[in-house]
Amino acid sequence: MTSSLASELETHGIAVIPELLSIDRLEAMQAAFAGRLQHQRWNDFDGYEKTEPFRHMVQDALTLHQGFVDLALHPLVKEALREYLGAGFVLCEAKGWLSLPTRRDFHGWHGDAWYDQSRVSTIPREVKVALYLTDVRSGAFNFIKGSHARQVPRTVRAEEVANVAADRIVEVAGKAGTVILFDTSGIHRQGVPMLEPRRAVFLNYHQPDVYLQAEDVAYYRYHPLLLNAAFLGGLTEEDQGILGFGNKVHYQEHFQRAPAHRGFRRLSSRLFDTKLVLANHARRIAARLRKIVGKR
Numbered sequence: 001m002t003s004s005l006a007s008e009l010e011t012h013g014i015a016v017i018p019e020l021l022s023i024d025r026l027e028a029m030q031a032a033f034a035g036r037l038q039h040q041r042w043n044d045f046d047g048y049e050k051t052e053p054f055r056h057m058v059q060d061a062l063t064l065h066q067g068f069v070d071l072a073l074h075p076l077v078k079e080a081l082r083e084y085l086g087a088g089f090v091l092c093e094a095k096g097w098l099s100l101p102t103r104r105d106f107h108g109w110h111g112d113a114w115y116d117q118s119r120v121s122t123i124p125r126e127v128k129v130a131l132y133l134t135d136v137r138s139g140a141f142n143f144i145k146g147s148h149a150r151q152v153p154r155t156v157r158a159e160e161v162a163n164v165a166a167d168r169i170v171e172v173a174g175k176a177g178t179v180i181l182f183d184t185s186g187i188h189r190q191g192v193p194m195l196e197p198r199r200a201v202f203l204n205y206h207q208p209d210v211y212l213q214a215e216d217v218a219y220y221r222y223h224p225l226l227l228n229a230a231f232l233g234g235l236t237e238e239d240q241g242i243l244g245f246g247n248k249v250h251y252q253e254h255f256q257r258a259p260a261h262r263g264f265r266r267l268s269s270r271l272f273d274t275k276l277v278l279a280n281h282a283r284r285i286a287a288r289l290r291k292i293v294g295k296r
């Protein structure tokens, strides 16, 4: 039997599930995600990454809560992806972000570029499964229906979509818990304006043997998933394959990301070292003073 999600993906490139998770489950996932948004990742605590002004990125979402693993391996999701991507597909990335309110169109129309276009002549399929963690009334995910598998994925200029019929543009406003499956070669964007903060997670699936584009290899974007052992009970062999157990296709030994903001990092590192040294002196002086006062 054909999965109805897979057939929507075939026809439109997008399928929406308004409610897939229980309220309790969703609330626990929202709380786990919120925990990572408390601080920017630094030193001995985890948090969000910031590489652009309007988004706080949360990496490795499967480490946060059982619910993210269960969503990634949800029977409906697996059935649709088995059919649409073919057996052997893997989850290659699991991250989310807080989008900050802005009127800037900083994440405009595009198809996701991910494979090496100089070595791959077809348009290989890739699907993202998005989950809204907040109610989304503005800055919703936008997708042009039927635009998938048509053009090599790239940035699309606003003029190129100016004449697209309004009924082909899906703007997925929805409650927290809304799940969206979309073919990433379809033309899509984060809607503008974003009037309220929006939290969402995006799980990304494709076949593991497709050559990756050089910039993603250099950044080690599709590194083997980071997982939390506590959430990996009861997996089937297929689940283990989807999560990439033992799969070293894109593993890079001794990977070191080229450092950015070198001067700033050196300066902040020195300042922090100085703070630690001063705090240490202050403790020793306080201890001596306590001794002196105690002797009197």
Ligand SMILES: O=C(O)CCC(=O)C(=O)O
Residues within 6 Å of the ligand: 107, 112, 128, 139, 140, 141, 142, 188, 189, 190, 191, 202
């Ligand atoms: O955040 C959004 O709504 C857009 C997501 C997107 O463009 C992407 O995942 O490639």
